[in-house]
């Protein structure tokens with residue numbers, strides 16, 4: 882899986898994930914529990930169903946598994962681009 886790290890993305894940069902573009906808007910550092918800070922990358926992408934922009938946030942250093950669709954069209958586990966089976 883793609884691991885997202887600070888040196889791979891910066892605000893203003895873009896990332897491609899399975900043919901879908903994610904544009905990094907900002908980094909946000911959040912004071913989590915007991916002084917432990919976590920930095921989130923805020924991405925804007927477009928819903929492949931309605932083409933409206935939506936925002937996703939991913940923790941830096943974690944796994945990059947962003948939402949693919951907007952809140953209205955989200956369907957976890959259902960691939961956006963289903964793999965077609967080839968006939969032998």
Ligand SMILES: [Zn+2]
Pocket residue numbers: 928929930931932933950951952953954
């Ligand atoms: Zn949508």
